[in-house]
Amino acid sequence: MRMFRTLLTAAAVSALLVGGAQAQTAPRAKSGLKALFAGKPAAPAAPAAVPVSPEAVAVGLRDKALRDHLAWDITEDLTTNIGPRLVGSPAMEKAKDWGVAQFKALGFTNIKVDEFAKVSWTRGEESAWLMAPYAMNLNPVGLGRTVSTPPEGVEAEVALFRTYAEMIAAPEGALKGKIVVITQPMVRAQDGAGYGVAGISRRAGPVEAAKRGAVALLIRSISTSDSSVPHTGSTANGEGVVTIPAAAIGVPEAEQLERLSAKGPLRIKLKLQSSFDPKDVAWNISGDIQGSEKPDEIIVIGGHLDSWDVGTGALDDATGIAITTAAAKLIGDLPRHPKRTIRVVMWGSEESGGSSDAYLAANKDGLSKIVLAGESDTGADRIYSLQVPAGSLDHPVIKTATRVLMPLKIYLDRAPAAGGGADISGIEGAGVPVINLNQDASRYFDYHHTADDTLNKVDPVQLAQNVAAWASFLYLVADSDIDFRALKPATPAAR
Amino acid sequence: MRMFRTLLTAAAVSALLVGGAQAQTAPRAKSGLKALFAGKPAAPAAPAAVPVSPEAVAVGLRDKALRDHLAWDITEDLTTNIGPRLVGSPAMEKAKDWGVAQFKALGFTNIKVDEFAKVSWTRGEESAWLMAPYAMNLNPVGLGRTVSTPPEGVEAEVALFRTYAEMIAAPEGALKGKIVVITQPMVRAQDGAGYGVAGISRRAGPVEAAKRGAVALLIRSISTSDSSVPHTGSTANGEGVVTIPAAAIGVPEAEQLERLSAKGPLRIKLKLQSSFDPKDVAWNISGDIQGSEKPDEIIVIGGHLDSWDVGTGALDDATGIAITTAAAKLIGDLPRHPKRTIRVVMWGSEESGGSSDAYLAANKDGLSKIVLAGESDTGADRIYSLQVPAGSLDHPVIKTATRVLMPLKIYLDRAPAAGGGADISGIEGAGVPVINLNQDASRYFDYHHTADDTLNKVDPVQLAQNVAAWASFLYLVADSDIDFRALKPATPAAR
Numbered sequence: 001m002r003m004f005r006t007l008l009t010a011a012a013v014s015a016l017l018v019g020g021a022q023a024q025t026a027p028r029a030k031s032g033l034k035a036l037f038a039g040k041p042a043a044p045a046a047p048a049a050v051p052v053s054p055e056a057v058a059v060g061l062r063d064k065a066l067r068d069h070l071a072w073d074i075t076e077d078l079t080t081n082i083g084p085r086l087v088g089s090p091a092m093e094k095a096k097d098w099g100v101a102q103f104k105a106l107g108f109t110n111i112k113v114d115e116f117a118k119v120s121w122t123r124g125e126e127s128a129w130l131m132a133p134y135a136m137n138l139n140p141v142g143l144g145r146t147v148s149t150p151p152e153g154v155e156a157e158v159a160l161f162r163t164y165a166e167m168i169a170a171p172e173g174a175l176k177g178k179i180v181v182i183t184q185p186m187v188r189a190q191d192g193a194g195y196g197v198a199g200i201s202r203r204a205g206p207v208e209a210a211k212r213g214a215v216a217l218l219i220r221s222i223s224t225s226d227s228s229v230p231h232t233g234s235t236a237n238g239e240g241v242v243t244i245p246a247a248a249i250g251v252p253e254a255e256q257l258e259r260l261s262a263k264g265p266l267r268i269k270l271k272l273q274s275s276f277d278p279k280d281v282a283w284n285i286s287g288d289i290q291g292s293e294k295p296d297e298i299i300v301i302g303g304h305l306d307s308w309d310v311g312t313g314a315l316d317d318a319t320g321i322a323i324t325t326a327a328a329k330l331i332g333d334l335p336r337h338p339k340r341t342i343r344v345v346m347w348g349s350e351e352s353g354g355s356s357d358a359y360l361a362a363n364k365d366g367l368s369k370i371v372l373a374g375e376s377d378t379g380a381d382r383i384y385s386l387q388v389p390a391g392s393l394d395h396p397v398i399k400t401a402t403r404v405l406m407p408l409k410i411y412l413d414r415a416p417a418a419g420g421g422a423d424i425s426g427i428e429g430a431g432v433p434v435i436n437l438n439q440d441a442s443r444y445f446d447y448h449h450t451a452d453d454t455l456n457k458v459d460p461v462q463l464a465q466n467v468a469a470w471a472s473f474l475y476l477v478a479d480s481d482i483d484f485r486a487l488k489p490a491t492p493a494a495r
Numbered sequence: 496m497r498m499f500r501t502l503l504t505a506a507a508v509s510a511l512l513v514g515g516a517q518a519q520t521a522p523r524a525k526s527g528l529k530a531l532f533a534g535k536p537a538a539p540a541a542p543a544a545v546p547v548s549p550e551a552v553a554v555g556l557r558d559k560a561l562r563d564h565l566a567w568d569i570t571e572d573l574t575t576n577i578g579p580r581l582v583g584s585p586a587m588e589k590a591k592d593w594g595v596a597q598f599k600a601l602g603f604t605n606i607k608v609d610e611f612a613k614v615s616w617t618r619g620e621e622s623a624w625l626m627a628p629y630a631m632n633l634n635p636v637g638l639g640r641t642v643s644t645p646p647e648g649v650e651a652e653v654a655l656f657r658t659y660a661e662m663i664a665a666p667e668g669a670l671k672g673k674i675v676v677i678t679q680p681m682v683r684a685q686d687g688a689g690y691g692v693a694g695i696s697r698r699a700g701p702v703e704a705a706k707r708g709a710v711a712l713l714i715r716s717i718s719t720s721d722s723s724v725p726h727t728g729s730t731a732n733g734e735g736v737v738t739i740p741a742a743a744i745g746v747p748e749a750e751q752l753e754r755l756s757a758k759g760p761l762r763i764k765l766k767l768q769s770s771f772d773p774k775d776v777a778w779n780i781s782g783d784i785q786g787s788e789k790p791d792e793i794i795v796i797g798g799h800l801d802s803w804d805v806g807t808g809a810l811d812d813a814t815g816i817a818i819t820t821a822a823a824k825l826i827g828d829l830p831r832h833p834k835r836t837i838r839v840v841m842w843g844s845e846e847s848g849g850s851s852d853a854y855l856a857a858n859k860d861g862l863s864k865i866v867l868a869g870e871s872d873t874g875a876d877r878i879y880s881l882q883v884p885a886g887s888l889d890h891p892v893i894k895t896a897t898r899v900l901m902p903l904k905i906y907l908d909r910a911p912a913a914g915g916g917a918d919i920s921g922i923e924g925a926g927v928p929v930i931n932l933n934q935d936a937s938r939y940f941d942y943h944h945t946a947d948d949t950l951n952k953v954d955p956v957q958l959a960q961n962v963a964a965w966a967s968f969l970y971l972v973a974d975s976d977i978d979f980r981a982l983k984p985a986t987p988a989a990r
Binding site: 080084091137139229255256260454 | 574575576577578579585586589628630634721722723745746751754755758804806807947949950951952
């Protein structure tokens with residue numbers, strides 16, 4: 001908090017703005033704006049009746065957000081006082097109560113907790129050793145929802161593949177009795193595109209290795225770092241039933257195994273213990289900033305409250321919760337709410353799966369009233385581009401938004417928004433228009449799903465830029481009549 | 496290896512040289528130089544009899560070293576095929592044999608293995624939990640040579656201090672029954688100066704905390720990183736007898752405990768198991784590039800062969816072994832060896848202590864013949880300055896060395912060399928002149944003594960710059976008559 005105040009000096013704010021942001025505020029609106037953002041009623045002499053344009057309000061929200069510390073405070077509170085919060089853990093139950101308390105304290109209304117059934121998984125003891133050519137301790141982390149090894153572990157010769165494709169090329173039964181090691185690296189990319197490519201080893205690797213006869217799978221962390229800290233994450237999300245134990249090892253260990261395997265055979269011993277609770281539950285929680293004119297038209301935004309059990313889930317996704325909550329709260333503090341309702345959802349089981357389906361099921365009768373949805377779930381580094389629903393590029397609201405966001409160094413990507421987030425994929429699939437406020441993921445996958453996803457990886461200046469973008473964009477859409485469904489072209493938009 | 500070849504392109508070599516390096520080679524010496532560094536005898540027509548100045552040979556060595564991959568190969572071999580090599584481990588015994596085999600294979604002569612007694616210490620199971628205000632797994636690493644906890648561990652309320660000085664300010668008995676946590680951070684500095692300041696918590700912390708009644712000590716990693724990977728390192732090197740168990744935790748965990756302790760009391764449970772072998776041994780190993788005219792005048796250089804048991808001891812200190820061995824080997828490959836002998840020592844117990852005393856004891860009768868000593872033990876990032884013994888700044892050999900090193904971006908620091916290295920501190924204390932080839936330590940303490948001290952942290956381009964500096968500087972001193980002892984001023988040199 002102290003750090004935040006220090007960092008967000010006027011110079012930092014200036015750096016975040018390309019310049020000239022204030023110039024976009026109509027001069028005649030200045031007094032009204034001052035009143036709006038002074039945090040107190042306008043003095044009697046102020047021309048309170050001067051109309052303030054939505055753009056001017058959005059600019060004011062944006063600039064206020066750059067100096068606001070609520071998102072930092074939320075992130076610090078959730079990661080410090082709740083800590084890691086895996087679905088099924090006591091911490092996750094505490095997080096649910098924390099979320100409700102946050103909404104209340106910040107003035108949200110219509111607060112709801114929707115419970116849904118969710119089989120939970122709890123990590124136990126984990127260890128691994130290189131046994132040959134020499135003994136060396138390895139540091140594995142079981143993939144989320146992996147099965148256990150026998151209590152004494154599993155020891156076997158290694159079949160090492162430098163790419164997933166090479167493992168897949170092995171015929172069924174060819175890897176009988178082996179521990180398969182896949183060392184495919186992940187490519188660093190601003191848009192995070194390397195994650196999907198490398199992640200196949202984690203998602204489908206255990207099922208595919210088992211088909212070929214393997215007794216266990218070790219993968220190189222799905223990570224862009226050079227760190228020894230391994231990355232977890234769910235395996236086999238709908239891509240088959242996992243029957244063999246699977247874990248990740250850090251980047252240097254994977255590279256060590258690569259080098260050693262080029263010289264001769266390797267043996268590894270792996271022990272993984274964990275348990276499932278088939279009768280567990282999770283919760284999606286929401287709170288509203290109620291619209292002033294069309295409260296039944298709803299913009300759904302949010303992040304996910306659950307995290308992995310390693311680290312404290314700071315970038316994934318305490319900051320997503322913090323960014324969207326803080327943005328909505330800034331809007332809620334306006335003397336007049338925008339026309340439409342802004343609903344912040346804290347989804348409760350993104351990492352373990354299930355929030356999206358549960359949210360769709362709970363809202364299936366009201367989908368037509370959700371005018372737009374968006375999710376913040378790629379850390380807290382700066383947003384660099386906006387994508388909007390197909391057909392809306394040239395709408396005046398989007399043109400205004402583009403102007404307001406440019407000083408934050410955010411451009412309008414002309415490709416239509418798609419894949420708005422894991423937790424809104426259900427409602428997106430059912431026709432709800434989505435936006436993408438794309439965060440720079442260059443650094444995100446250095447920490448994601450590891451013990452290093454902690455508060456000290458959050459940059460408060462970039463965090464504030466996120467809040468500024470969400471608050472100003474949301475306000476413009478919420479205070480407008482834009483109907484994204486009506487704008488949708490009959491055929492897919494050309495890029 | 497493939498990476499090395501790719502990286503050391505001509506462009507990379509040019510980048511390492513400020514420019515004009517070739518111009519410093521006397522034109523008339525060119526043909527002779529070509530013959531020296533072509534790796535094959537000069538063609539019959541070449542003017543082989545043209546005298547080549549020591550400076551020209553040093554320049555040739557420097558530029559050849561920038562494209563040489565022996566140091567990389569040594570580093571890869573030691574870290575991959577031996578791995579971590581703590582004193583007392585089977586790997587350390589393998590490393591000793593590896594060292595002898597390296598010297599033989601590279602043409603060193605007078606190879607010696609000096610055994611000395613060394614109590615060894617072996618890490619066992621280690622774990623820690625935050626117990627209150629909530630349960631959270633911590634990831635400790637026992638400080639080297641710590642005592643164990645009882646098998647069931649030790650659990651106690653925490654007394655947290657943000658600086659070592661605050662802990663010292665507590666009177667004796669004031670911390671009775673507490674687990675002391677010291678979260679003092681380490682300052683990043685090019686010359687590594689932050690290490691000594693922060694390291695006091697590790698070196699003296701357990702003894703001082705025990706005096707005040709503590710039952711265990713946890714320290715924030717002595718690290719400049721933001722990583723969750725904790726740093727080990729010996730405790731109580733001659734600063735008292737350790738009686739309480741002591742471990743380090745990663746930076747984010749230390750910061751989490753700081754934040755939580757500001758809100759209320761903390762409890763921690765710590766389990767550390769380890770064992771000592773009082774009858775163990777270690778070895779200092781050496782090999783020579785024999786001098787051509789004054790073989791009994793010896794320049795002692797080297798690194799340490801042992802490492803911690805976490806990581807693979809790449810930066811600490813496989814690269815020191817590699818840099819000094821490769822530099823000497825390049826000199827050994829010259830058609831005429833320099834006048835004096837260059838002796839490379841692989842010290843065998845730096846991390847656990849003892850190499851320096853053993854080396855002094857084994858060489859006490861020959862100290863007057865050691866004309867200079869130097870050690871490479873701060874990783875493999877670029878050398879940025881040279882320090883020479885007091886009184887020698889204006890000697891022609893040093894002036895020549897300064898010219899030869901400048902294109903590598905190395906300046907002559909006018910403060911006299913001191914503290915040449917942990918393994919030569921014994922002979923330095925007994926009057927042997929030393930040099931410092933100061934490596935940039937800005938990045939070193941991000942990885943030092945952690946599981947992240949691995950091959951992928953070694954930058955081959957910077958590694959080669961180190962070899963170039965050592966090879967060219969060593970050659971100039973070895974082929975000279977400079978007598979550092981005779982140059983030493985009667986009073987300490989003014990800076």
